[in-house]
Amino acid sequence: MPLLDFDLWKRVLLHPKETFAEQKSKASWRSALVPLAIAIFLLFFANFMANVLFEPQSSSEGPFFLVGLAVGSVFGILLVFGVLFVSTFVTYEIAVLLGSKCDYKTHLYVTSLIVVPLLLVEVPLVFVYALLKTKDLNVTNYLSLAYQFVAYREIHGFSTARTIALFGIAFFIAVIAVIFLYAGLSLAAPDLVKSLVSAS
DSSP states (O other), rough: OSSHHHHHHHHHHSSHHHHHHTTTTOOOOOHHHHHHHHHHHHHHHHHHHHHHHOGGGGTTTHHHHHHHHHHHHHHHHHHHHHHHHHHHHHHHHHHHHHHHOOOHHHHHHHHHHHHHHHHHHHHHHHHHHHHHHHOOOOHHHHHHHHHHHHHHHHHHHHOHHHHHHHHHHHHHHHHHHHHHHHHHHHOOOOOHHHHHHHHO
């Protein structure tokens, strides 16, 4: 499988159910992670170019800005990988509790099949947002949830009701985690919490 399989990603976006059914037996760690790292770097590079074109004052530091791009890309890749591993591990364990016989590699792989093309869709949108000076509308995040619903229903062999249960339990766990994180930060670093709240 090529590292950048645009035909596959197009089929994921246009014919998700059939594509996930076809791909669930082709899962590999390489196919899940390498294209994702490339897509994340391309998105970071697009943000860099948008800053150069539309906010030149932010790129006035020259080489230091390029170093920032490189370091930011590495940390961005690691951060997205971390979030992806945690979120897919949680949803996978919930799926197993609900009766799935699917393995984690397949679960991670189909999630990556969703994330990568949506990240690539974000690349040109970065320039649109910068040109219009508007915030990211998070459209791809909502699309990602819809595609994940189709994907997990297919690869785990779940009914619609059981797939809804999977997402409902995952959402409940996420809410509880945020509450505990907020409570912990409020006790340990109240000034940081106040600055985050005021910034939002």
